[in-house]
Amino acid sequence: RENKEVPRASLLSFQDEEEETEEVFKVKKSSYSKKIVKQLKKEYKEDLEKSKVRTEVNSPTDVEAPLEKTGQNKDIGQEDGTANSEHGEEEMEVESEKEEEKPKAGGAFSSALSSLNVLRPGEIPDAAFIHAARKKRQMARELGDFTPVDSEPGKSRLVREDENDASDDEDDDEKRRIVFTVKEKSQRQKIAEEIGIEGSDDEALVAGEQDEELSRWEQEQIRKGINIPQVQPSQPAEVNNVYYQNTYQTLSYGSSYGIPYTYAAYGSSENKSQKTDNTVPFKTPSNEMTPVTIDLVKKQLKDRLDSMKEIHKANRQQYEKHQQSQEDSTKAIERLEGSSGGIGERYKFLQEMRGYVQDLLECFSEKVPLINELESAMHQLYKQRASRLVQRRQDDIKDESSEFSSHSNKALMAPNLDSFGRDRVIYQEQVKRRTAEREARRARRRQAREQTGKMADHLEGLSSDDEETSTDITNFNLERDRILKESSKVFEDVLESFYSIDCIKSQFEAWRSKYFASYKDAYIGLCLPKLFNPLIRLQLLTWTPLEGKCRDFETMLWFESLLFYGCEEQEQVKDDADISLLPTIVERVVLPKLTVISENIWDPFSTTQTSRMVAIVQKLIDGYPSVVNAENKNTQMLLKALLLRMRRTLDDDVFMPLYPKNILENKNSGPYLFFQRQFWSSVKLLGNFLQWYGILSNKTLQELSIDGLLNRYILMAFQNSEYGEDSIKKAQSVIACFPKQWFTNLTGDKTISQLENFCRYLVHLADTIYRNSIGSSDVEKRNHIKQIIKLLASVRALDHAITVANDHNVKEFKILIEGK
DSSP: OBOOOOOSOOSOSOOHHHHHHSOBBOOOOOHHHHHHHHHHHHHHHHHHHHHOOOOOTTOIIIIIHHHHHHSSOOOHHHHHHHHHHHTTOOOOOOOOOOOSSOOOOOGGGHHHHHGGGGOOTTOOOOHHHHHHHHHHHHHHHHHOOOOOSOOSTTOOOOOOOOGGGOOOOHHHHHTOOBOOOOOOOOHHHHHHHHHTOOGGGHHHHHHHHHHHHHHHHHHHHHHHHHTOOOOOOSSOOOSSSHHHHHHHHHSOTTGGGGOOOOSOOOOSGGGSOOOOTTOOOOOOOGGGOOOOOHHHHHHHHHHHHHHHHHHHHHHHHHHHHHHHHHHHHHHHHHHHHHHHHHHHHHHHHHHHHHHHHHHHHHHHHHHHHHHHHHHHHHHHHHHHHHHHHHHHHHHHHHHHHHHSOSOOOTTTSOTTBOTTSOBHHHHHHHHHHHHHHHHHHHHHHHHHHHHHTOTTTOOTTSSOOOOOOHHHHHHHHHHHHHHHHHHHTTTTTSOGGGTOHHHHHHHHHHHHHHOHHHHHHTTHHHHHHHHHHHHHHHHTTTOOTTSTTOOOGGGSHHHHHHTTTTOOSSOOOTTOGGGGHHHHHIIIIIHHHHHHHHHHTOOTTOHHHHHHHHHHHHHHHHHOTTTSSTTOHHHHHHHHHHHHHHHHHHHHTOOOOOOOHHHHTOTTSHHHHHHHHHHHHHHHHHHHHHTTBTTBOHHHHHIIIIIIIIIIIIHHHHHHSOOSHHHHHHHHHHHHHSOTHHHHTOOSSOOOGGGHHHHHHHHHHHHHHHHHOSSSOHHHHHHHHHHHHHHHHHTTOHHHHHHHHHHTTOOOHHHHHHTO
């Protein structure tokens, strides 16, 4: 036995693929059994010829009884087969050749048919019993009233016996299979039975059966081709039309909607609805139909109407609910569109600003290094010029000092070297050239003073030697013009909106005016100074406050453009960073530039440059006190740079020669003029240092000016010069440099400690004048002493003033002190 998965049932038994998947029972028959089969067939044909009795289709013993018991169309043979299968015995069917004549029920077989039910379990049937069983199965096959062995719907199978299969060949017979199912009775056969076709018409029935099977096969192929689902009615349809009419009348109006329909057509007897393989025929319950009355129809219609009204009412309520929901949604959409209109514009504006700022930063990331290079080049240019002037002044001092030096060691040096080990010939040539240039500059300055009428009040050493040669001026101007030309090309490939301060400012002003909250949250007020920094530095490229023609930065375009930024008519917001925009720019741009200028370009010996530097720093302190103060980092760096520059000047540029008094007696000699020039240049430097009073601390100024310059260089010159009226004038010039605020708040009779040496010198000067003025009149001598007392009183050295007055019997002491 071969067990294989049974596929979906089909109408045709000769399909190869279905035969392969079908569960088949095969038996190998011996030659003896085959002979018995042939003999049985022969006897069966003889019985058919003798009986000639037609079996009735609707016999109550053959058909009605099984239907009443089971509700299904089962024959007696099938029941016997089922009973035998329950006892564990399997009835094997041997396929034979197609009979030419259909089997008929006859009286000769009545005894054999009745003996089928008396076979005991385990008993071996004889030839007559097997012949009767075959006869019964053949008759059931012809009639079609049987139940398949496979009880599952859709798995029954019609088996058509092929006429060509009836071969006497023993090998072919061994390969035949036993089929336990029989073919249903076709519609044509049923009609033939009803109209009473005789047994002589078997050939017509066989032909009709073949036509019926062919028609089913064609319909099956058409259904497979068009893939139309075969919907079967819930109840089987019979041939007569009365069934359909009665069925329609028995069904209610509402339930008629649930009746499934079939695609089969109704018409002639040949086109009636066909039974499918998986349907079970049953007798039409024609006597159990409920009668249809008008009241029943009216009741059904009324119930249907009430149901439709309820459904309509529910749908109406649902419709009204949807209408209200739609109105609410429309209002919500309109409200949200009105409220989100500003948000959309805001988002669009902020996205545009985001893109603009990104482009601006990308532009600056490329251009800022160029601006830094140009700024450094300009600073280097001014630094070179300042360093050249300072170096020339130092060379002139060295040249004059070596020229008038009286302690040269010529004997110890080689004949071709000077006292400093330099080549004498080359050095002498350079000295001569520098001397000629120096004297020419002094002559031009003297001539200029004579033209202005300042010659009488001028003292040698008070003027600054900052004149340049024409070659240096030309080279400086060429380099400066080149830098300015390069600066003009920095933004030549950039749109105006990305380098113009006005355009950039307008972008952020629009942001501030429209969406101030997001403007403030983005800290734009803190970012703007850094954003404008490179553009302002580019405009301040040539800004040098040490020059007289330098333009005030507050009159520049960038300052005027940013002056009123963030100052709208509306009320100012507390802690608004835009208010401090300009002070922050001054802190981050102007102060660093002044730091570079004071460290590399400013010359403390130049009174003009010092005055301008003090003025600009004082202006920043007065105008921007919030950023230019002692706590500010950039301000501290500026003051530190100023101090470093002044200390470097004290160490490198101040020189006071010492000559014997007999050499200085000749006021027209070179040593005397060089001494006087160095003395007055030191006094000028002292006055320049003290100009920083109020900016630098008093302690720092006193350390630089008094300890570093007065006590170290100027007092030494006082002691080396002659005592007399000239010394008193020099002392007056020195005291005039001191800020009066130093002595205003002093208490007691003593001055500041750093001036004690200078006061003792004045006391000594008074004594010297009194002793050395033997040939002079007493009035002149007393006038000099009174001047010294006034000088001591002006620096609040009252103790020294009283001592001088007592020593020289000066009685107008109080008058002199009050007239100080």
